[in-house]
Amino acid sequence: MYVVIAGAGAVGRSIGKELVEVGHHVMLLERSPKNFAPESVEEADWVLGDACEVATLEESGLLGCDVVIAATGDDKVNLVISLLAKTEFSVRRVVARVNDPDNEWLFDDSWGVDVAVSTPRMLAAMVEEAVGVEDLVRLMTFRRGQAxxxxxxxxxxxxxxxxxxxxxxxxxxxxxxxxxxxxxxxTPRGDETLSHGDELLFLANDEAEDTIRQMVKNPDGK
Known part of the structure; x- marks a missing residue:
């Protein structure tokens, strides 16, 4: 799989390393010379340029890539990259980093985003899970399907x-x-028996979340 990562700061480089290690072809795109460090992920290709410019995206091979990850620390930039990737280059899958939770509502398919990854939300979810909060924890939102x-x-x-x-x-x-x-x-096959302490992972829309909470507390509705 060919993946283009826009933003080669600490987050972008970490993602690139992980993807390279599992055998994917990675291109890291960075506009700041101070973050342009090909030696940090030697197996990846690197381009120095502005990912908000169509010419730079063409040079990075977006027409032939499978996934674009907008991983900069600026939400405005990530939205522009996502929109260009989807509308100008018809990239099949666009993943965007959300830095400010107040901007999360913008990261949907109207801006070309298929999956929005909110760092603050994920950290909050991991904290809730770590301290054993007995409630439903939202780990990730898939905007295209509203799930x-x-x-x-x-x-x-x-x-x-x-x-x-x-x-x-x-x-x-x-x-x-x-x-x-x-x-x-x-894998939850039909005959798999559930036990106390099991962590159940669901795909659900917003409206179903309260029902899931109630189901766990009182599955018979009594």
Whole structure:
């Protein structure tokens, strides 16, 4: 897979290293000479230029790439890059970094964004998970489908423990995609029995989240 990363600061370089290590072809695009450091990710291709300019994006090979990641520290720049990638180069998948939570509502398909990754939201979600908050945690939002990846842990005494995954009273537009049990990731087949402490990962829209909370606390609606 050919991935173009716009923004080669600490975040962009880290993403590039991870993708290179698993065998992807990576291009890092950076406009600041001080961040232009090809030796930091030697296996990647590098371009020094402004990703908000169409000519620079052409030079970076966006017409042939599979994914664009707008990873700069400026939300305005990330939106412009996303829009150009989608409208001018028809990139199949555009991922954009959200730096300011107040701007998160802008990062949708009207700006060419398929997946918005909010660093503050992800950090908050990890803190909630780490301190054991017994509530639904939104991990990621997929804007094109208006779906969220959410997690909730079965608390002690949950009536869902002992039930099979196929027996869950899921709301519409909702799917149970994985069960995390200790160090094990379980594909939730219909006969998989749930246990206290299981972390359930769902894809769901906004309207379904309250129903998921209620389902975990009181699955029979009584």
């Amino acid at each position: 969220n990846l959410v997690e909730i842990t079965l608390p002690p005494g949950s009536a869902l423990a002992g039930r099979s995954a196929g027996d869950l009273p899921l709301p519409s537009n909702t799917a149970l995609v994985a069960v995390l049990r200790g160090d094990t990731v379980i």
